[in-house]
Structure formats: structure tokens, C-alpha cells
Amino acid sequence: MSTTPNGSAPAIDASIDVRGLTKTYRSPGRRGREVRALAGLDLAAAPGTVLGLLGPNGAGKSTTVKILATLSRPDAGSARVAGHDVTRDPAAVRRAIGYVAQRPVTDPMGTGRENLVLAGRLQGLCARAARSRADELLERFGVAHAADRLVKTWSGGMARKLDVAVGLVHRPQVLFLDEPTTGLDPEARTAMWAEIERMAAGDGMTILLTTHYLDEADRLADRVVIVDAGRVVTSGTPDALKDELHGDGITVELEDGTAQAAARAAAAVPGVVDVVADGRTLRARAEAGATALPALLAALDAAGLDVRAAGLSRPTLDDVYLARTGRSLEEAHRAATPAGRDTDVEEVAA
The missing domain is CATH 3.40.50.300 (P-loop containing nucleotide triphosphate hydrolases)
Structure with missing residues (x-):
């Protein structure tokens, strides 16, 4: 077949x-x-x-x-x-x-x-x-x-x-x-x-x-x-x-304007991969999330960055999209939608 x-x-x-x-x-x-x-x-x-x-x-x-x-x-x-x-x-x-x-x-x-x-x-x-x-x-x-x-x-x-x-x-x-x-x-x-x-x-x-x-x-x-x-x-x-993505998803909410600095700090933490900064949110993956998350939080604290919230999750379709394209689906949707308006490509060309 x-x-x-x-x-x-x-x-x-x-x-x-x-x-x-x-x-x-x-x-x-x-x-x-x-x-x-x-x-x-x-x-x-x-x-x-x-x-x-x-x-x-x-x-x-x-x-x-x-x-x-x-x-x-x-x-x-x-x-x-x-x-x-x-x-x-x-x-x-x-x-x-x-x-x-x-x-x-x-x-x-x-x-x-x-x-x-x-x-x-x-x-x-x-x-x-x-x-x-x-x-x-x-x-x-x-x-x-x-x-x-x-x-x-x-x-x-x-x-x-x-x-x-x-x-x-x-x-x-x-x-x-x-x-x-x-x-x-x-x-x-x-x-x-x-x-x-x-x-x-x-x-x-x-x-x-x-x-x-x-x-x-x-x-x-x-x-x-x-x-x-x-x-x-x-x-x-x-x-x-979702099963293709092993390990856990890590999400960290930060203060405004600090996500890029957090991404640089996260990239140096062993076991943390697929790091993406999206607005005030840092997203990443780790094979052993329960071990990687404390190490990540320590690295962010050492960099002088304030964390509002942090959590672990099992893989989602957004994680799949992120792994394949390097950005979250939410981020891609916002980038393609001027002023929050739903816009298809035909309208852009019209």
C-alpha cells in the first residue's frame, strides 16, 4: 500500500x-x-x-x-x-x-x-x-x-x-x-x-x-x-x-523583557534542549524534567532573573510544532495575525 x-x-x-x-x-x-x-x-x-x-x-x-x-x-x-x-x-x-x-x-x-x-x-x-x-x-x-x-x-x-x-x-x-x-x-x-x-x-x-x-x-x-x-x-x-518527543516540557513565566536573557542561561543547563523564548515565556524540553527544572531555576536565579511561575508537562502538539519549526504555534499565529485579526494568506495577497 x-x-x-x-x-x-x-x-x-x-x-x-x-x-x-x-x-x-x-x-x-x-x-x-x-x-x-x-x-x-x-x-x-x-x-x-x-x-x-x-x-x-x-x-x-x-x-x-x-x-x-x-x-x-x-x-x-x-x-x-x-x-x-x-x-x-x-x-x-x-x-x-x-x-x-x-x-x-x-x-x-x-x-x-x-x-x-x-x-x-x-x-x-x-x-x-x-x-x-x-x-x-x-x-x-x-x-x-x-x-x-x-x-x-x-x-x-x-x-x-x-x-x-x-x-x-x-x-x-x-x-x-x-x-x-x-x-x-x-x-x-x-x-x-x-x-x-x-x-x-x-x-x-x-x-x-x-x-x-x-x-x-x-x-x-x-x-x-x-x-x-x-x-x-x-x-x-x-x-x-507526541510520543516522538521524549521527556518533559518545561514552561517558565518571567518578568517582561527577560525571556531572551533566560534563554541564554537555559541553553547552558545540562539536559535542557529546544529552548525558545516567546514573549514572557521560556519553553524547553528535558529528558528528565524533575532533575532539569531545579537546575534551570538555579541558573536563572544566578543570572538575576525573576521567575513568576514554572512547571512541567507531558508533550503536546504545540511541543511537536515547536520541535519541527523552532517556534510555538501560538507565536506563529500571533506573527501571522496583524492586530489580533484572523488573516489568511489570500487576504494578504488581495
């Missing part, structure tokens, strides 16, 4: 099979700069699984989804979804997929029921079938009590559930969820997670989930593909990726 070059899930009989995908955007104007969104991306998802595409804003996640959903064309490479080539047979791909974009797709001036019935009719359902499917989805997502209220009066979590329901109205084989919980409060995020788990386990559909939330990918994804600057840096099951 063959695998993709980066070692992702087997491509044979894959619901999603992407190989060597590249995409470059050019900013408007005569001297518009080029922005490389994808630089030879490979990934695959087996039927009935959740594939988590994890990375900071600007990593190429949304570009990948837009190409797979036939909303954009790649410059090079190939992609098949539900057995159909996205460039040669886009109509067949569209019939087989559901797509939930980052931004709302529903009409705020329509009711929840009206939005779902319209989506069903656009997908070719007859009027009776569309109404029946709308009722079914309203109950399933727990929003039937608001079915006949204008969507503009719904809470953010309820409206996001409606977006997902619209993507499911025609019972797709493959569902693309592009950062479905961004901007939701913790309670709404938890409810969305439960629904995604229910779809994967109960409906048997393949789900491609893009996210920059580590806990989300860890909980929901059967496999994770971590991307950075349009390339795959690693892939595998969440547990396997």
Missing part, C-alpha cells in the same frame, strides 16, 4: 488525496508581490475519519480547503475528493462535499428554517424533502426552538451550528470545516466539538477540519497534518506525534 511522501495516511481508496499542491497569489497592482500559499503540499484522509489540518493563520489551511472545494485552482499538483479530480470534474466534487467556510454563509434576514430549506432546494431536493431535511437538522443541532426566528437574533454559537447544518443538508460524503469554532465562547466550542464527534462516529463521513486550536485537533482528529508556510512539517496520529 502506497503512502504520500510525507508519510500521511495511505492514498489508496482515500476520500481526500492531495499530492504536490502549489498555489501562489499575486497582490493587485503592477508591482504586486507574490505570496506562496502552498509549496508542494501532500495529504490524505481515509474514508470515515477526521483529518486535522493544523497551523497558524497564513500557513495555507484555507487555501487547501478552497482548492479541494473547487473554489480555487492550484498552480500545480493534483487533488482528488471522493474519487473525483477537483480540476477535471469539479461538478462531481461539489455534489459529494459539504463546505463550511470561516465566515457565515446564512442569510441573517431569513429564519433558520428558511435558510435550510433554501440550501436543500439549491442542492436539488424537492420542496417536501427540503422541508423534512431542514426539520431533521434543526432538531439534531438543538436549535429547533429558534427555527422560525430571524438568524440575526441567534447567538453566535447557534448561528455557527446553522452554518454546519447547511453544509450537511445534502448528506455529503466529505465535509470541510474551516476553523468552525473560531470566535465561539467555551460552551459553544464544546457543543460544536460534540457535534463533530457525532458526525464522524455516527454518519461515517470524512471530515477535513482546519484549526489553530491545539486542543481541538488533539481531541477530534484521527490524524493530524501540521503545516507551516504552505508545507507539511509532520503528520500522524496525535498520540504518535
